[in-house]
Amino acid sequence: MKTVKKASEMTTKELAAYIDYSVLKPEFTEEEIIALTKDGVKLGCATICINPGYMELCEPYVKGTDTMLCPVTDFPFGTSSTQSRVEQIENVAKYDTVKEVDIVANFGWLKEGLYDKVTEDLKACAEAVHKYGREIKVILETDALNEEQIRKGCECCVEAGVDFVKTSTGFLTGFELKGAAPEVIEIIMDQLKGRAKVKGSGCIRTREHFLKLIDMGIDRMGVGYKSVPVVLDLEK
Numbered sequence: 694m695k696t697v698k699k700a701s702e703m704t705t706k707e708l709a710a711y712i713d714y715s716v717l718k719p720e721f722t723e724e725e726i727i728a729l730t731k732d733g734v735k736l737g738c739a740t741i742c743i744n745p746g747y748m749e750l751c752e753p754y755v756k757g758t759d760t761m762l763c764p765v766t767d768f769p770f771g772t773s774s775t776q777s778r779v780e781q782i783e784n785v786a787k788y789d790t791v792k793e794v795d796i797v798a799n800f801g802w803l804k805e806g807l808y809d810k811v812t813e814d815l816k817a818c819a820e821a822v823h824k825y826g827r828e829i830k831v832i833l834e835t836d837a838l839n840e841e842q843i844r845k846g847c848e849c850c851v852e853a854g855v856d857f858v859k860t861s862t863g864f865l866t867g868f869e870l871k872g873a874a875p876e877v878i879e880i881i882m883d884q885l886k887g888r889a890k891v892k893g894s895g896c897i898r899t900r901e902h903f904l905k906l907i908d909m910g911i912d913r914m915g916v917g918y919k920s921v922p923v924v925l926d927l928e929k
Contacts, residue, residue: 696910709738711907712916714740716742717742717864719744726751730754730755738921761791765794766782793856836868857912862895875909898923
């Protein structure tokens with residue numbers, strides 16, 4: 694999403710609208726989840742990314758605001774059956790406070806070159822989300838993939854009718870972690886050519902990185918709760 698205004702000239706509110714505020718750590722208490730949700734709403738973030746079990750806990754704090762919920766399904770592995778994935782999606786997409794639903798692609802299949810299976814699975818997931826008038830973001834887990842697999846994953850997403858292609862879960866281990874590095878975002882943007890929106894997530898911890906991705910034309914970014922005040926330059 695190319696903008697006329699440079700990111701460095703945007704207001705805090707304009708910048709916050711690019712953020713999916715990540716509240717996904719399994720060790721969070723309900724008290725912590727509520728506090729972080731309130732913080733994301735106060736800042737005007739696009740969504741609060743939460744685990745599906747906390748929908749009813751978080752709903753009251755986003756109702757009537759510009760911020761909505763983005764439940765993350767089949768997270769962080771993306772290896773459940775298609776039937777299970779669709780059921781998880783339908784359990785959360787029915788809520789009026791949901792803006793989008795994130796799901797993890799089966800990146801083991803992407804590594805193996807099983808692209809038809811990936812597409813078929815994601816198409817079922819996309820149809821389940823769209824039935825409720827929401828949008829779907831698909832996490833490719835790019836740090837586990839090579840460039841060809843990333844590009845093929847993008848094509849699977851387009852063919853499946855996905856709304857956003859996203860880089861990372863932030864929970865991958867055993868790989869070199871680049872997350873939403875500009876060179877990774879560049880590959881995705883080059884492959885998609887505007888056929889789907891782009892979300893960067895993982896390793897967005899500096900304001901410079903955050904602003905650069907906006908100027909590149911990214912549509913959304915997943916930012917962890919510790920990094921949100923840093924990228925918005927609130928720690929003064």
